[in-house]
Amino acid sequence: MGEVIALIRVMPDGVVSDEELERIIEDIKTKVSAPASLGRIEIKPVAFGLKGLNVTVIVPDDAGGLDPVVEQIATIKKVDSVEVTDVGRT
Numbered sequence: 001m002g003e004v005i006a007l008i009r010v011m012p013d014g015v016v017s018d019e020e021l022e023r024i025i026e027d028i029k030t031k032v033s034a035p036a037s038l039g040r041i042e043i044k045p046v047a048f049g050l051k052g053l054n055v056t057v058i059v060p061d062d063a064g065g066l067d068p069v070v071e072q073i074a075t076i077k078k079v080d081s082v083e084v085t086d087v088g089r090t
Contacts, residue, residue, distance in 0.1 A: 003090040010053040013080035031072040035063040
């Protein structure tokens, strides 16, 4: 079996402070659990003080896809949208 690697764009519900953004990152680290594994989390400036997060996640082929990971991240407080932007195989 192989693995699927995905880039997920996480957008806060507006301009958030650095502390709130760090809290979102920590929540992502707790929400992404086995069998999925967390790769990198990058902060990306979007516009006018708005920052998004690019989250890299690796999921085994037989784990049921990316939907459970996306749904878990979407439940985090202060998160407005979660979108899979790129998918590949390792």
